[in-house]
Amino acid sequence: MRAFYDWLGSLICHQLPERSLMINETVLPVCARDTGIYIGMFVSLVYLMIKKRWKCDKPPALKITVILCLMIIPMGVDGVSSYLGLRSTTNIIRIITGALFGMTLPFFLMPIAHFKVFAINTRPSLIAVKEIIIVTAVVLIGCMAVYMGMFPSWWVISTIILVTILFIYYRLCYTIVCQVFSHMQKGKIVVALLLQLVVFSTLYVLRYYVLVYFL
């Protein structure tokens, strides 16, 4: 089972041990940055579920969108500057910047699939700035707990990460299917799952038949 977790993480992450976190002396299936990203996404998705906005159809207002975009910038700066060799970074910075990036995406991704072009959209994913503060606080507490090894179970964190990975890629495929096949009444979920299978198959080929020659 753990081999399956590691295999799934290898499709979307480089899994370098020195850039990954450990729980109970076991390396997580993705690197520190990806751990932060998917923890952030998970917390945002849970927040939408708790607030009963799972079927939201309206993206956040412009002011909230700008704030969310500002939260994306730290990960971009950290990643680009470290890849270009301009500065060195650490796992704590990677997980925090990744979490700030990850928590913003569900608030944009979830409303798109139900967004109506020819009717009024009335259910925004985020309403007030204070909601961003609440979600950010929870995300940062969760990331610090993972970084400091305070989570008792490797399986819990790994399952959260991998379920979030699968759901986010499914949701993106579902959104594309809703956009392209807007007149299809039934079967969108099945087509989305097939598209997701194609995506992961492509990632598998790239990872194990192309990039493997360079490792």
Place this chain on the structure above:
Amino acid sequence: MKKCPFCEEQIEDMTSKCPFCGSKIEVENTEGDIEISGEDSQLMTDNRMSTSQGDQEGRNPLSNGFKVFITMVATIPLIGQLVGIIMAIIYMNSEGDTDRKSFGKALLIGTLVIFLAVCLCCIAYFVFVFYFMEQMGPEIFEQFQQ
């Protein structure tokens, strides 16, 4: 406080535009009853179809060249994608303008796909750099850094 007649969210008494759904609201009499402007009255249907008159008056549709330009800007890593998200949100919140809403929706989907693709490409970039570091030796890596 009063209820918006379209989305039924609680809004301020004197507001003329609902902050949640963006619908125009007129307050006319002193008892605080909500009256809907004439061009918006047709929105009071079960289907809640958007009006095509009041909001689109004097508003030209986006040109194809502008749409292509914004889409190309959105492919630039990080900065372009942030611009793409903000532009998409602006257009998606243009209730009553189906052209802008449709383009905004497609732009946001494309930007999110490019975001994920860039994150995955970072893995490939990392692998290539490590490969060349090992193969070509530290001298080449120093030249690469310069």
